[in-house]
Amino acid sequence: MPNFTRPTFGWHESRMQTRFILINTSHAGNVGATARAMKTMGFDDLVLVAPRWPNVLRREETIQRASGALDVLAAARIVDTLDEALDGMTHLCATAMTPRDFGPPTVSPRAHFESLSKKEHNREQSQGLEAQKVSESGVGFLFGSERFGMRNEDVYRCHACLSIPSNPAFGSLNLAAAVQVLAYEWRLALGGFAVQAAAVEADLADARQVAGMLAHLESALTAIGFLDPQAPKKLMPRLNQLFNRSAITQEEIHILRGVAKAMAQLAEGGRPPHQAPLPPSR
Amino acid sequence: MPNFTRPTFGWHESRMQTRFILINTSHAGNVGATARAMKTMGFDDLVLVAPRWPNVLRREETIQRASGALDVLAAARIVDTLDEALDGMTHLCATAMTPRDFGPPTVSPRAHFESLSKKEHNREQSQGLEAQKVSESGVGFLFGSERFGMRNEDVYRCHACLSIPSNPAFGSLNLAAAVQVLAYEWRLALGGFAVQAAAVEADLADARQVAGMLAHLESALTAIGFLDPQAPKKLMPRLNQLFNRSAITQEEIHILRGVAKAMAQLAEGGRPPHQAPLPPSR
Numbered sequence: 312m313p314n315f316t317r318p319t320f321g322w323h324e325s326r327m328q329t330r331f332i333l334i335n336t337s338h339a340g341n342v343g344a345t346a347r348a349m350k351t352m353g354f355d356d357l358v359l360v361a362p363r364w365p366n367v368l369r370r371e372e373t374i375q376r377a378s379g380a381l382d383v384l385a386a387a388r389i390v391d392t393l394d395e396a397l398d399g400m401t402h403l404c405a406t407a408m409t410p411r412d413f414g415p416p417t418v419s420p421r422a423h424f425e426s427l428s429k430k431e432h433n434r435e436q437s438q439g440l441e442a443q444k445v446s447e448s449g450v451g452f453l454f455g456s457e458r459f460g461m462r463n464e465d466v467y468r469c470h471a472c473l474s475i476p477s478n479p480a481f482g483s484l485n486l487a488a489a490v491q492v493l494a495y496e497w498r499l500a501l502g503g504f505a506v507q508a509a510a511v512e513a514d515l516a517d518a519r520q521v522a523g524m525l526a527h528l529e530s531a532l533t534a535i536g537f538l539d540p541q542a543p544k545k546l547m548p549r550l551n552q553l554f555n556r557s558a559i560t561q562e563e564i565h566i567l568r569g570v571a572k573a574m575a576q577l578a579e580g581g582r583p584p585h586q587a588p589l590p591p592s593r
Numbered sequence: 594m595p596n597f598t599r600p601t602f603g604w605h606e607s608r609m610q611t612r613f614i615l616i617n618t619s620h621a622g623n624v625g626a627t628a629r630a631m632k633t634m635g636f637d638d639l640v641l642v643a644p645r646w647p648n649v650l651r652r653e654e655t656i657q658r659a660s661g662a663l664d665v666l667a668a669a670r671i672v673d674t675l676d677e678a679l680d681g682m683t684h685l686c687a688t689a690m691t692p693r694d695f696g697p698p699t700v701s702p703r704a705h706f707e708s709l710s711k712k713e714h715n716r717e718q719s720q721g722l723e724a725q726k727v728s729e730s731g732v733g734f735l736f737g738s739e740r741f742g743m744r745n746e747d748v749y750r751c752h753a754c755l756s757i758p759s760n761p762a763f764g765s766l767n768l769a770a771a772v773q774v775l776a777y778e779w780r781l782a783l784g785g786f787a788v789q790a791a792a793v794e795a796d797l798a799d800a801r802q803v804a805g806m807l808a809h810l811e812s813a814l815t816a817i818g819f820l821d822p823q824a825p826k827k828l829m830p831r832l833n834q835l836f837n838r839s840a841i842t843q844e845e846i847h848i849l850r851g852v853a854k855a856m857a858q859l860a861e862g863g864r865p866p867h868q869a870p871l872p873p874s875r
Contacts, residue, residue: 348770353760379763413795413844419788421781475777476786478635481661484773488630491770492777495757499703504758506701513695562695 327431328449329497330356331490332396334465335456337363343376344487346387350380352494353504357387358396365389376487393453393465400451402427405469406489407461414463417472420493424500452493457486513560521554524564524571531571534578609713610731611779612638613772614678616747617738619645625658626769628669632662634776635786639669640678647671658769675735675747682733684709687751688771689743696745699754702775706782734775739768795842803836806846806853813853816860 331349336342336359346357359367367373368384377384390396397403409417431448438446453469455461466472475484475492484492498504516524529547532538538546613631618624618641628639641649649655650666659666672678679685691699713730720728735751737743748754757766757774766774780786798806811829814820820828 344767344770347767350763351759351766351770376767378765378767417788474788476781476788477633478786481632483660484633485626485629485658485660485769487767488626488633488770488773491766491773495774499758504760506699506756506758 326435326447327501328356328399328447329354330358330396330400330449330451331494332358332360332393332451332453333362333486334360334393334453334461335362335459336367336454336486337457338486339364339367339370339372340376341457341486342367343373343378343380343384345490346373346377346380346383348487348491348494350383351491352498354494354498355383355386357383359387359389360393360396361391362389393468397451399447399449401448402450402471403469404450404452404493405461405466405472406452406454406475406493407466407472408474409472410463410466414466415469415471417474419476420473420496421500423471423473424497428500450497452490452497454486454490513562516559516561516564520561520564521551521559524567525551525554527568527571531574531578534575536578608717608729609783610638610681610729611636612640612678612682612731612733613776614640614642614675614733614735615644615768616642616675616735616743617644617741618649618736618768619739620768621646621649621652621654622658623739623768624649625655625660625662625666627772628655628659628662628665630769630773630776632665633773634780636776636780637665637668639665641669641671642675642678643673644671675750679733681729681731683730684753685733685735685751686775687743687748687754688734688736688757688775689748689754690756691754692745692748696748697751697753699756701758702755702778703782705753705755706779710782732779734772734779736768736772795844798841798843798846802843802846803833803841806849807833807836809850809853813856813860816857818860 331345331354333342333345342359342362349355349357364370368387368389373384374381388396404423405415409415427450434448452473453461453465455465473493475489477484525547528550529538529543532546533540613627613636615624615627624641624644631637631639646652650669650671655666656663670678686705687697691697709732716730734755735743735747737747755775757771759766807829810832811820811825814828815822
């Protein structure tokens with residue numbers, strides 16, 4: 312399985328480890344949903360500190376909400392204390408308000424991750440481009456319990472307090488929803504995954520093809536009596552603008568020419584094509 | 594209640610409506626979690642098209658997962674067809690891959706929302722700054738069912754297919770998690786909510802205060818025999834660098850001066866302050 316925490320795409324290949332640390336989590340569903348959210352963004356290192364249910368990784372709700380992220384659950388560790396969750400982590404992000412008295416700066420995820428990713432990039436560059444020379448670094452994201460959030464003494468250990476900008480009157484994201492947003496932002500800061508392009512990118516019509524279609528359409532609209540050639544007003548320029556705004560494709564030009572042809576045929580007394588009599592059977 | 598879909602902060606006040614439209618949703622929990630995710634980002638217009646459970650807005654799981662977003666559930670509409678959900682919506686975003694044959698362009702949420710928000714800004718500017726002159730516009734986000742996603746015929750009606758960049762080997766976000774990410778990105782594109790700053794922003798120490806503290810510390814470290822003044826090596830410059838990197842505050846300077854003072858007192862034969870005898874009682 313590829314190690315998605317170290318992507319080989321994006322603007323640089325970071326050697327940073329990423330770990331999600333859930334402290335005193337109560338709801339099994341949130342553990343499962345966290346595993347799923349992590350995996351969708353290519354992260355796989357999950358540690359639970361003193362969860363409410365010691366068997367939380369095997370509970371039915373956990374597995375159900377994890378959807379296909381069972382590998383993340385299988386590799387997750389359960390530990391008794393936060394200390395045991397922090398090996399290799401050189402930068403700790405609390406998901407909490409900073410305590411009133413003092414504490415790490417409160418920052419927005421996007422701005423902080425951009426700065427963190429650039430610092431790490433510079434560090435790796437200055438240590439040398441060969442993997443062997445670069446010392447390990449790791450980011451740990453800490454999430455407190457659903458009801459009480461993080462304890463101040465845990466926040467004091469962190470380098471930053473992440474605050475997802477939210478409705479001042481209702482700012483409380485669900486735990487796994489917060490994991491999803493942060494995993495998404497951090498993945499983008501690390502270089503991101505490519506957006507899956509559509510299978511087909513249609514060929515744009517050029518201005519000459521548009522003009523030819525419009526001439527065809529104009530004569531058909533005249534033939535059916537919609538357009539008065541003595542008083543055309545601005546109909547054709549208006550249609551020209553409409554098709555310009557829509558960035559019309561070559562295939563769509565063919566469709567509209569077909570429509571024009573059918574209108575003209577009908578006006579000349581012929582039957583529209585789909586009402587033409589069937590050819591005699593043999 | 595303030596109407597959060599038209600924020601009065603951020604780089605411009607958009608008049609765009611925002612609606613979340615869930616089509617054929619199966620899981621009550623996802624409806625509740627969607628309401629919560631919307632509300633955290635200040636959106637309140639939710640329409641359900643033919644949900645699996647006609648009473649989904651009143652189901653226990655819905656209410657539980659909505660947490661405090663009961664007002665969003667209370668205002669939500671249930672309709673039979675997608676058509677009934679689209680009044681006022683001038684731009685539709687599918688959350689789906691574009692169909693293989695043709696369809697709206699597949700775009701990343703961040704890039705698309707930025708472009709959409711700028712276009713709307715320009716439109717509003719060109720229509721005039723007075724609210725009365727600006728015609729209404731609205732963005733609808735469409736989400737298909739958990740198992741089958743969106744039907745092609747619904748995707749064909751949309752202006753864009755949003756693709757949240759995700760793990761190529763495991764790209765399937767939970768429905769409400771996708772709502773959370775898109776609501777977050779769209780809110781940021783509209784100008785965003787402010788990050789709640791910490792209560793206290795500590796005063797930084799200036800270089801002179803740092804130098805004074807270091808001198809104090811140097812003499813204390815000499816007094817306790819840790820620093821040899823004949824061979825100080827690079828200890829003090831190293832500590833200077835450490836405190837520079839940490840952007841040391843004035844309060845922390847006082848703490849370190851207190852430590853230096855206690856060390857010096859101990860070295861002079863005095864007792865450390867907290868072991869000093871209590872003053873005689875009166």
